[in-house]
Amino acid sequence: MWLFIYNTHMEQLIFQSLGIKYYDLDTPALLIDVDLLISNIQKFNDLAETADISIIPYSSIHGSKDILKYQLQGNKTLNRACTNSISEAEELVDLGLQKLTIKSTPISKNQIQRLWALSQNTHVDVVVTDPQHVTNFQQACPSTGESLGIIIQPVSQSPDREKSIITIIESCLSSPNIQYEGLLLEESLTLPKEDYSSLIKLIRSKWPESEIIALGDLSVKNLQEIHLVDYLIAGCYPVPDIPYLVNFPELSISASVLSQIISKPTREHLVIDSGHKTFGTDLGIPSVIHDTEHEYSRTLKPLKFSAEHGAIKFDEDQFDQITVQDKIRLLPNSMELCFNQFDMMRFVQSDTFIGYKKITGRGLYS
Amino acid sequence: MNIKPQIGTHINDLDTPCLIIDLDQLETNMNYVSDFYSRRSSKMRPHAKNHKTPAIAHMQINNGGTVGGVCASKVSEAEVMVNNGIKSVLITSEIVDSLKISRMIALAKRAEINVAIDSFQNAKSIDSIANKFNVEVGLIIEIETGMGRCGVQDADEALNLAESIKGLHNVSLNGLMSHQTISGEPDLETRHTEAKKVIEKVINIKKLLESRGFVLPIISTGETWSYDVAADIEGVTEIQGGSYLLMETDYAYMTEFQQVCKILGTVISKPTISSAIVNVGLKHISSLRGVPAIEGNNDIQVVDMAPSSSTVSIGDQVSLEIGDQLSFIPSQQDAMVSRWNQFICIREQSVENVWDIQARGCIS
Numbered sequence: 001m002w003l004f005i006y007n008t009h010m011e012q013l014i015f016q017s018l019g020i021k022y023y024d025l026d027t028p029a030l031l032i033d034v035d036l037l038i039s040n041i042q043k044f045n046d047l048a049e050t051a052d053i054s055i056i057p058y059s060s061i062h063g064s065k066d067i068l069k070y071q072l073q074g075n076k077t078l079n080r081a082c083t084n085s086i087s088e089a090e091e092l093v094d095l096g097l098q099k100l101t102i103k104s105t106p107i108s109k110n111q112i113q114r115l116w117a118l119s120q121n122t123h124v125d126v127v128v129t130d131p132q133h134v135t136n137f138q139q140a141c142p143s144t145g146e147s148l149g150i151i152i153q154p155v156s157q158s159p160d161r162e163k164s165i166i167t168i169i170e171s172c173l174s175s176p177n178i179q180y181e182g183l184l185l186e187e188s189l190t191l192p193k194e195d196y197s198s199l200i201k202l203i204r205s206k207w208p209e210s211e212i213i214a215l216g217d218l219s220v221k222n223l224q225e226i227h228l229v230d231y232l233i234a235g236c237y238p239v240p241d242i243p244y245l246v247n248f249p250e251l252s253i254s255a256s257v258l259s260q261i262i263s264k265p266t267r268e269h270l271v272i273d274s275g276h277k278t279f280g281t282d283l284g285i286p287s288v289i290h291d292t293e294h295e296y297s298r299t300l301k302p303l304k305f306s307a308e309h310g311a312i313k314f315d316e317d318q319f320d321q322i323t324v325q326d327k328i329r330l331l332p333n334s335m336e337l338c339f340n341q342f343d344m345m346r347f348v349q350s351d352t353f354i355g356y357k358k359i360t361g362r363g364l365y366s
Numbered sequence: 367m368n369i370k371p372q373i374g375t376h377i378n379d380l381d382t383p384c385l386i387i388d389l390d391q392l393e394t395n396m397n398y399v400s401d402f403y404s405r406r407s408s409k410m411r412p413h414a415k416n417h418k419t420p421a422i423a424h425m426q427i428n429n430g431g432t433v434g435g436v437c438a439s440k441v442s443e444a445e446v447m448v449n450n451g452i453k454s455v456l457i458t459s460e461i462v463d464s465l466k467i468s469r470m471i472a473l474a475k476r477a478e479i480n481v482a483i484d485s486f487q488n489a490k491s492i493d494s495i496a497n498k499f500n501v502e503v504g505l506i507i508e509i510e511t512g513m514g515r516c517g518v519q520d521a522d523e524a525l526n527l528a529e530s531i532k533g534l535h536n537v538s539l540n541g542l543m544s545h546q547t548i549s550g551e552p553d554l555e556t557r558h559t560e561a562k563k564v565i566e567k568v569i570n571i572k573k574l575l576e577s578r579g580f581v582l583p584i585i586s587t588g589e590t591w592s593y594d595v596a597a598d599i600e601g602v603t604e605i606q607g608g609s610y611l612l613m614e615t616d617y618a619y620m621t622e623f624q625q626v627c628k629i630l631g632t633v634i635s636k637p638t639i640s641s642a643i644v645n646v647g648l649k650h651i652s653s654l655r656g657v658p659a660i661e662g663n664n665d666i667q668v669v670d671m672a673p674s675s676s677t678v679s680i681g682d683q684v685s686l687e688i689g690d691q692l693s694f695i696p697s698q699q700d701a702m703v704s705r706w707n708q709f710i711c712i713r714e715q716s717v718e719n720v721w722d723i724q725a726r727g728c729i730s
Contacts, residue, residue, distance in 0.1 A: 010726055011442075011726075011728065011729070014730075026466070028730060084673075084674045107382075108379070109379075110381055129637065130688055132688050155635055155637040155643070262459065262516065263460050263462075263515075265519065271515050273440075273459065273730075277701055306515065307415065307701050309459070324488070337648055340673075340705060341729070343727045363705075365649065365674075366381040366382060366384060
C-alpha cells in the first residue's frame with residue numbers, strides 16, 4: 001500500500017510505503033508515536049480529574065487537527081479549543097466545536113470583521129486586556145445578530161487593575177451583542193506564581209457566573225487557586241518537550257525528530273542534517289534520545305546548531321561504532337517552535353510508519 | 367488559509383503579523399552586489415537558503431554579477447530551484463542518504479549540479495547511483511575552516527580524497543569550498559585579516575591539488591561578511607553570499623547593505639505605561655543571534671519573547687498605543703524566512719507583489 005501526497009511546494013515529501021520502520025523515513029522527520037500520544041493525553045486527563053478541573057485544548061502548540069481530535073476524546077476535556085490567532089480558529093470551524101477561544105486579541109479592522117464572521121458559524125470567545133478592545137468590537141458589530149464572548153486577561157501590573165477589569169465587564173454588559181464570559185489567568189513555567197485569589201473572589205462576588213480559566217499546563221499541578229478555577233487551557237501535554245518533561249515526568253516522549261548523520265569529520269564530533277530550521281532552537285537546543293539499536297546514542301551531546309545542521313559530540317572510543325548515514329532521534333526543547341517548522345508529521349505505531357498527517361495550523365499567524 | 371493581500375493595499379491595512387520586504391531596499395542591495403562583481407573575475411553564487419524563493423533567485427541572476435546559478439542547502443531546496451528554471455545549483459551540504467542522492471541525480475539530468483563532499487564513502491555512493499542513471503555529478507570538497515561542522519580537516523585529507531575520486535567514473539572533482547564565520551562587529555581591517563587567514567587554507571589546498579594535476583574550476587568560499595575580501599583573493603572563483611540581500615542586525619556593521627526584510631506587527635496590549643505587548647513572537651521571527659530590533663526607533667526595545675508575542679519596553683519620549691504598528695528587524699534572517707509562506711513586497715508603503723516562499727519547509 002502506498003501513500004500518495006502531491007505537494008506543489010513547501011515541505012517536499014517523497015513516496016514512502018506505509019508499514020516501513022520509522023528508521024527508514026526520509027530525514028529530518030517529525031515523528032509522532034500515536035500510542036504514547038494517547039497515553040499522555042489520558043495521563044493528563046487523570047491529573048485534571050484529581051484537580052477537579054476541565055481541560056480546553058490549546059491547539060496552537062501543535063497546530064494539528066488530528067492531535068486535537070485525540071485530545072477532545074479525553075474524559076476531562078471539553079468540546080472546545082483555544083487558538084492563538086483567528087486564522088487558526090477559522091481552520092477548526094469544521095470540527096463543530098461547542099466553543100472556540102481566541103487568545104491573541106484582534107486589532108485591525110479586517111481581523112475584527114473576520115472575528116464577527118467567525119462568530120456566525122460557531123460560538124467564539126476572544127481574550128481582551130483593555131477596554132479599548134471591547135470598544136473596537138462594538139464599533140464593528142454587524143447588524144445580523146451574532147454575539148461574541150469576552151474573556152478578560154488581567155495583564156496590568158498597576159494598582160487599579162481591578163478597576164480596569166470592571167470597566168471592561170460593564171462595557172460588555174452595555175452591548176447586546178457582546179457577552180462577558182470570565183477571566184483568563186496565565187501561569188508561566190518560568191515566572192513566579194501570581195496570587196489571583198482576591199481578584200477571583202472580587203469578580204465572582206459581583207458576577208457569580210464568571211468562568212475562571214487558567215492558561216498553562218503547569219497550572220494543573222501548581223495553580224494556587226486551583227479550587228477557584230473552572231477550566232484549564234493546556235496544549236503541550238500530548239507532545240511534551242524537554243522542559244515539560246521535567247515538570248511532568250509521568251509523561252512519555254511521544255514526538256521527536258529523526259535526523260541523519262551526514263558527516264563524521266573528526267574523532268569527537270559528528271554532524272546531523274537538522275538545525276534551527278528543523279528544531280526552532282530559539283529557546284534551547286534539543287537532546288539526543290537514547291536508542292537501543294545505536295548504543296552510542298547514550299553518549300551523544302549536542303554542541304551547537306546552525307540554520308541547517310547540528311554538531312554533536314561523542315566519546316572518542318565510540319568512533320568506530322558511529323556510521324555516516326545512521327539516524328538518531330532528538331527531543332526538541334520547544335515543541336511549539338519545532339512543530340512550526342514542519343508541514344507534516346509522520347505518525348508511527350509500534351515503530352512502524354502509519355501515515356503523514358498535515359499540521360493544519362502551521363503558518364496561520366494572523 | 368494563507369490569504370494574500372490585494373495589490374495596492376496600504377501597509378497600515380495589512381493583517382499582522384506578516385513578513386514584508388521593501389522592494390526599493392531589496393533592489394539597492396542587489397544592485398550593489400551586481401555592480402561589485404561585474405568588475406571582477408570572481409562572481410556571486412547567491413545562497414537560496416536565505417530566501418527560498420525562485421522569483422528572487424531569478425532576479426539575482428538576471429541582475430548580473432553572478433555565476434548564473436545558486437547555492438542550496440538541501441536537495442529539496444535544490445528541487446524547488448531547478449523545477450522553477452534555475453540551471454545551476456551548488457548543494458552546500460553533504461548528501462549521504464541514497465534516497466536523497468537519487469533525487470539529486472535526477473536533478474543533474476536537468477541542471478548543472480555540484481555537491482559538497484568530505485568523505486570517499488559519500489563520493490562512491492553518489493558515483494554508484496549516478497552510474498545507474500548515466501549522468502555526471504560535480505563534487506566539491508568541503509574544507510573545514512573553523513565552523514566545527516563538516517569538511518576535511520587538512521591538506522592531506524583533501525589530497526587523499528581527491529586521489530580516491532580519480533577512480534570513479536560518474537562524478538568529477540570540480541573544486542573546493544569552505545564556509546567561515548566571524549563574531550562581533552568587526553571593522554573592515556579585521557574582516558580582511560580574518561577572511562584572508564581562513565580562505566588561505568583553501569587556496570593552499572587548491573595549489574597542492576593543482577600541482578598534482580587536478581583541475582579545479584570552482585573555488586567557492588566567502589559569505590556576506592567576506593564578500594569583498596574573498597572576491598579579490600586570487601584563485602577564488604565564486605562567493606556563497608546569502609544574507610546581504612535581505613539582511614539582519616547581526617550584519618548591521620555591513621553598512622553598505624540595507625535592512626530589507628521585517629516582520630510587521632501590531633501593539634495588542636499596553637499593560638503599563640512603559641511596556642507593550644506586540645503580536646510578534648518566536649514563531650514568526652528568530653532570536654538566535656539576539657532579540658530583534660525595532661525599525662526606526664531605538665527607544666522601543668524587545669525585552670521578552672514568547673512563541674506568539676513579544677514584550678517591548680517604551681522610552682519616556684515615545685508614544686505607543688494599542689493598534690500602532692511596529693517593524694521587527696531580525697537578528698538572523700534565514701531562520702526567520704523559513705517560518706513563513708509568503709513575502710509581502712512593499713514599495714512606497716503599498717503592496718506591489720506577493721511572492722510564495724516556495725522552498726519553505728524544504729529541510730530534507
